[in-house]
Every structure is written in structure tokens, then in C-alpha cells.
Amino acid sequence: MAHKFLIPKNIISGKGAIQEAGTYIKELGTRALIVTDNIMVNIGNVSKVTNVLDNVGVKYEIYSDVNCEPTDTIVERGIELYKNNKCDFLIGIGGGSPIDAMKAIGAMITNPGHITDYMGKVIKNPTPPLVAVPTTAGTGSEATQFTIISDTKNNVKMLLKGPILIPILAVIDAELTMTAPPNVTAATGIDALTHAVESYTSRVAQPLSDTFALSAIKRIFNNLRKAYNDGKDFEARNELALGALEAGIAFNNSSVTLIHGMSRPIGALFHVPHGLANAMLFVECLNFAVEGAPERFANIAKTIGIYKNNMSDIEAAKELVSEIKKICYDINIPNLEEYGIERAEFFENIDKMSEDALASGSPANTIKQPEKQDIANIYKKIWG
Numbered sequence: 001m002a003h004k005f006l007i008p009k010n011i012i013s014g015k016g017a018i019q020e021a022g023t024y025i026k027e028l029g030t031r032a033l034i035v036t037d038n039i040m041v042n043i044g045n046v047s048k049v050t051n052v053l054d055n056v057g058v059k060y061e062i063y064s065d066v067n068c069e070p071t072d073t074i075v076e077r078g079i080e081l082y083k084n085n086k087c088d089f090l091i092g093i094g095g096g097s098p099i100d101a102m103k104a105i106g107a108m109i110t111n112p113g114h115i116t117d118y119m120g121k122v123i124k125n126p127t128p129p130l131v132a133v134p135t136t137a138g139t140g141s142e143a144t145q146f147t148i149i150s151d152t153k154n155n156v157k158m159l160l161k162g163p164i165l166i167p168i169l170a171v172i173d174a175e176l177t178m179t180a181p182p183n184v185t186a187a188t189g190i191d192a193l194t195h196a197v198e199s200y201t202s203r204v205a206q207p208l209s210d211t212f213a214l215s216a217i218k219r220i221f222n223n224l225r226k227a228y229n230d231g232k233d234f235e236a237r238n239e240l241a242l243g244a245l246e247a248g249i250a251f252n253n254s255s256v257t258l259i260h261g262m263s264r265p266i267g268a269l270f271h272v273p274h275g276l277a278n279a280m281l282f283v284e285c286l287n288f289a290v291e292g293a294p295e296r297f298a299n300i301a302k303t304i305g306i307y308k309n310n311m312s313d314i315e316a317a318k319e320l321v322s323e324i325k326k327i328c329y330d331i332n333i334p335n336l337e338e339y340g341i342e343r344a345e346f347f348e349n350i351d352k353m354s355e356d357a358l359a360s361g362s363p364a365n366t367i368k369q370p371e372k373q374d375i376a377n378i379y380k381k382i383w384g
Ligand SMILES: [Fe+2]
Pocket: 139, 191, 192, 195, 260, 274
């Protein structure tokens, strides 16, 4: 079976990547719309990029209103700003939200109609050049063909897609992730780990996505605790940033599965941050999924060096699940109760969440396919 593999055209990574990026950015246009949030402006991450733009003579406008998960109205204001200022390319600086907003703004500069017209469709017309500068090691949005935008009229989180949404340039500079606080490092790091594990154990995994997924898993396992305990550890931050990029490339060319399918409803109903919701589900979802592909999970155990001689595949897979439990414990991932969710409210919503999870299509990519009842059981188990 043949496979297509998509990746950003240019990736600049490592120490000094932002400075290095100036020469490439200069080729992309003369006036950029920088899409970001207020925190990125206040902590100086935006000025690290604008200093480089000043040096190479590129002009820019700053749109720093992406202070929540992006909505259609945030995108519309961005389009207006882009047009009024005669911008000719875009730079997204931040976590997943500003980068997702940038992608949607770019798409609606060259595609007709309203952003909500594209739910469930592939966005076709090429965007102006998109530059992604991630400041968390998590979403992998810098490498993916997806953007998630909320439709504020219908209260729906739209998953929009199209290869044209893959940035032309991804700049992976761990210096910009150094200010992420421990709880953000933990949640985004587990999000990236989930991308890689799900990609590797998905029904639609392919040889090249496997390579990126396994490499990502190794980097994240070896460095997440270090970066959590010491945010100033540049080497650990750099490895995590590369791991998150690799994990993004992996699932962009494979898919996420049960965990992401089940975490979106928790995010939508209880406003649990995306990475945290994944972390809460990680162990119980794997307890369900390992039987479907023990050799795949065992391979992950071998990759991270926890496989012991004479273990069967299923024993190795279970060893992996307990290792994931340990890492979540070590980086203080709370459970639903500790996060402040009411038990009764959670249980009342299990039926709806199970339906929504299944309808998203992601659970069907798990090799051992879950029924609605399996999903409901997992929701019950994560309460403890
Ligand atoms: Fe994710």
C-alpha cells in the first residue's frame, strides 16, 4: 500500500533558530501579520521575533487577541487587520491557539465564504506563506494540516483541515519555551507524547510516521521530567521541542485515536486543558487498547528501554502502561476530582461524551475498536 507523507517545507531548529530564520522569513514577504496572545507580548517572546524582522527589514502588524482557544470572531478580526494593513504573509507565535488562528486567517484570505463553511471539508486554495513559531512543546500544530476553531453561533469546535494549512516554515527554538510554567510543560508534554503513542498504534500508521513517532516518544520520555523539574534546562527543553515537532509530523501522517477522541468532550464540557484531559485518560485508554496491538506497544517499551528479557509482548505493553502512569504521577497530573470537577455532573454527561467521542471518528482508528459502552466504561474508570 502506498502512502503520502506531508511535512513543513522548511524547518529551522536548535539554539539560535529564531535568528537564523530571519534570512528565510525575508524571502516570504514584506509585511507580516503576527498572530499571538498578550502573554507572548508581555514575556518578550514576540519581541524576540520582531527584533529579527527589524534586522532584515520586514514590516509587521501585531494581532495579540488570541487569548483563548480561537473562535470564528477572532479569525474574522484577524482577516480584517491583515487586509487593512496590506500584509502579505503571516507569523503565528505561541502555543497551539495562536498558530491555529494564524492558519485559519491565512485560509480565509484566499478561500471564499466564511470559516464555518469549511467544517468537514478540505480547504483547497493555497494560503499566503505561514510561519509557525511554537512556544510550547506540545500541540505540534507547526507541522500539521489541522486547525481547531470554535463556531460561536452553534457552539461547536470545528476541525478544519487541508494540506495547505501546513506552515511553509516552522521555527523550533527552545529558548521561547523556557518560560512555560511546570503545569503547562507537563500538560503540553503529555499531549505530545499522546500524539506519538497514538500515531504509532493507529490503524493508519505508515512506516515514515512510525519513525517520527518512536523518535518523539524516546525524546519525550527522556526529557519531560527534567524540563518539568528545571524549566531552565535548555537541553531538555530542546529535546522536548523536537519531540513535539516529531510527534506532530507523526500524527499528521497517521492519526490520533481513542485518547484524543475521548479528551475533546471533557475539554468541551468541563474546560479541562487539552493536554491535561489526555493525561487523565492516558492509562485507562491504553489498558483498553494494548490487547489490539501488543507488539506495537511492546516496541515502544523496547524503544524507551523498559523491556526486560523474556517478556511477552503483552507483558511489555503492560510495563509501558505502568511507566506512563509513573511519568504522569511524577509531573503531578491531577485527576478529575483534584481538578475540581463534580462527580455527579461528570457521570450525568458520560452518555453524551461517549457519543461525541465516537462521532469524532478518532476512536475508530484504534486497532482494538471501542464500542460506545467501552468508552463509557473508560470514562467511569478515570474517576477512580
Ligand atoms: Fe493533542
